[in-house]
Ligand SMILES: Cc1ncc(C[n+]2csc(CCOP(=O)(O)OP(=O)(O)O)c2C)c(N)n1
């Protein structure tokens with residue numbers, strides 16, 4: 001359906017990534033946000049708390065990020081689209097109830113404007129070291145979706161996509177911005193509401209006496225209902241059967257958790273999203289995301305001038321990872337070069353998918369700044385040899 | 386865990402007066418014989434019945450623990466969440482759909498230990514919810530470890546030589562945070578507890594009822610206090626009702642007087658009322674409140 005005009009600030013604006021992300025959430029129909037202040041993410045909720053009272057939204061500043069994430073999962077069960085916003089230290093605290101959201105299959109969005117870690121790390125400066133945490137951070141097996149914008153415009157556009165994906169697949173979606181994109185100000189065009197596609201909560205049409213919250217009838221994704229509509233349903237973080245009732249058997253664990261994993265795996269082709277450039281006949285393919293995708297540009301151009309054929313894969317959806325495409329390319333290129341602001345995270349995925357057919361070369365940066373494009377260039381030249 | 390055969394379950398389903406409020410397809414429950422939690426559930430269900438509220442709008446939220454299992458047995462919209470997080474989860478549920486009547490039902494360790502920070506802040510904000518805290522002075526589910534409510538010098542599995550940490554006086558704690566309704570009963574006070582639940586259901590704001598209940602398997606056994614029956618006998622002999630007493634006076638010592646009663650019952654604007662009134666004042670016609678039925682967007686049909 002089309003976006004509710006109340007949340008859409010149509011026009012051309014000069015916004016930073018944090019504000020643009022907040023605008024994206026409101027355009028997507030988000031009407032409940034719970035958060036706890038943390039640099040460099042706070043501007044997202046500052047923007048939202050200013051505009052929410054005019055569109056029927058509620059922002060609440062919780063006592064911590066444990067509470068923020070718990071409140072978001074609770075609000076999700078009312079059908080109200082919900083989101084929380086944080087950075088590294090808060091993201092760590094949210095892991096507990098991100099797992100609850102995954103287990104209960106509660107659609108919601110978690111924004112992480114990444115800064116340098118570990119621990120308090122570099123509060124005001126960039127990092128990209130929470131990428132694996134987004135994928136594996138809560139305990140147990142589950143799959144979810146993560147996106148990474150490279151500009152304020154994408155912060156707006158992809159936040160809407162994040163909400164839509166969370167509704168379609170009933171998962172918490174991780175919105176993995178980084179401090180640079182969050183604090184970078186650029187032109188952001190917000191289209192009219194009628195040009196913005198949003199996925200509404202799809203409620204089951206079954207009668208309460210026919211309905212079970214985790215019945216899938218051979219599919220991957222159960223139909224949802226919301227609290228207060230007379231279904232009197234039960235949901236739990238415990239391993240549960242199709243009725244949502246706890247069942248502590250290995251058989252039930254297999255059914256319950258396998259589906260949590262497979263609902264994303266089976267649909268990975270539909271969810272995976274990346275930009276691909278000049279990979280035909282490339283010697284080296286640079287795999288990159290977020291702010292690093294823009295910084296690496298210059299290094300890529302430098303290497304091209306030196307005669308190396310360089311292709312690019314820019315990840316837009318990070319999880320699920322574009323395994324198929326990396327596998328295909330691995331048989332055709334000498335090496336992948338993976339610049340990222342961490343000591344090697346996505347490069348591990350690339351290496352796994354390349355499976356020895358092509359090298360996977362990290363270009364590491366500890367955070368607090370972005371890469372020197374020359375380092376990217378040198379890595380490409382070295383890999384092309 | 387007691388065993389009941391299928392036939393008996395069916396008989397129970399027909400006969401038990403609160404069966405319509407329970408998921409009888411989940412009986413038998415996991416609670417030990419003479420555990421006090423079941424009695425509290427019975428009183429709550431009876432109060433719901435007497436209250437006349439629309440059950441479709443009632444949600445129960447629990448954390449983790451023996452008491453945390455309550456959500457799993459109530460035939461209502463019922464959420465079994467994570468350890469300590471029932472209150473913030475319930476906050477999202479309430480604010481996401483303000484017409485919901487939200488009850489949090491959980492244990493002393495869950496709500497006052499790991500969830501203590503949420504308890505005090507939600508009281509401070511006066512979020513509209515009824516919190517039922519079953520205090521058995523111990524972590525039941527995990528095998529009898531020390532709780533923030535364990536009296537000195539009661540024994541627990543992690544204080545094998547007796548507890549030396551001062552416990553919370555919970556009514557005083559929540560009263561000082563601003564709770565609008567504060568009461569304490571034991572699971573022996575069936576009639577008074579039910580009446581108190583019913584009364585609190587009709588109040589607004591952050592309402593808190595502490596129920597002292599036997600953990601017969603762990604607290605009673607570790608402290609050689611007999612069975613649940615003996616603890617009930619103790620409540621009978623040592624509970625005193627003092628309505629309106631200063632909550633500073635209601636701390637609980639080991640095998641000492643348990644002061645019960647309604648300590649606080651006052652009207653104060655809730656979080657949503659404060660928010661809506663404030664925005665109406667400063668934003669005028671521009672203010673759009675969250676609809677009572679929630680902020681869910683739907684296809685125009
Ligand atoms: C984060 C986390 N830590 C620890 C536990 C283990 N745990 C489960 S229940 C419980 C204590 C519950 O005590 P209480 O709330 O008093 O409930 P009771 O069983 O006594 O009713 C603990 C520590 C857990 N489930 N999650």
Ligand code: SF4
Pocket residue numbers: 415416417419420421422451452521525526599600601602603604
């Ligand atoms: S362990 Fe204690 S609290 Fe838990 S069910 Fe048994 S008696 Fe009740």
Ligand SMILES: [Mg+2]
Pocket residue numbers: 450492493494519520521522523524525532
């Ligand atoms: Mg307890």
